[in-house]
Amino acid sequence: DVKVTQSSRYLVKRTGEKVFLECVQDMDHENMFWYRQDPGLGLRLIYFSYDVKMKEKGDIPEGYSVSREKKERFSLILESASTNQTSMYLCASRLTGVNTEAFFGQGTRLTVV
């Protein structure tokens, strides 16, 4: 069974902390994505990566960075967490190809206090 695994289901962090969200996929997909989900706003793309060490900004990259040192792993970094980054974070992976579907992890619900 194909899988995208996010390291934490729930996280509580303090304002100003550096936060790492980890994602691993076992499908050998080239593309990996980080989305943020907020009520009424759907899924908004933060960053994506199409190859090891390659990354591109999505629609809302401010306050975030990413790292992809290995094909199967894609990390989202909040350099200095703020309360407005409290949200559900979803990782996804996808084969290259306009007609391919994305596979999602279970999500990480991050609360910044």
Added chain:
Amino acid sequence: AQSVTQLDSQVPVFEEAPVELRCNYSSSVSVYLFWYVQYPNQGLQLLLKYLSGSTLVKGINGFEAEFNKSQTSFHLRKPSVHISDTAEYFCAVSVPPAGRRALTFGSGTRLQVQP
């Protein structure tokens, strides 16, 4: 740029009633369309996808969707819903060329099935 509009943020319905969740997209080129479901506190899973061919697409859990190019719509339907269908549903689009490798999602529709 492509966009996806889900016209209803919430849809309440009684168990065993039919339901339609609406999705419209904007794109000047051919598109590929997807519906995903998200159960509480879970990630998204694929319900169905339209790639080409027949405009009526059948998915898992008895859902189906119809692609209408002239109306730029891809509405999701189920003839008889169950309590277990209570979830959030997202429509998504993928547009060639694949320079933007991410799917674009609508804002979601929360389906609330009542006994």
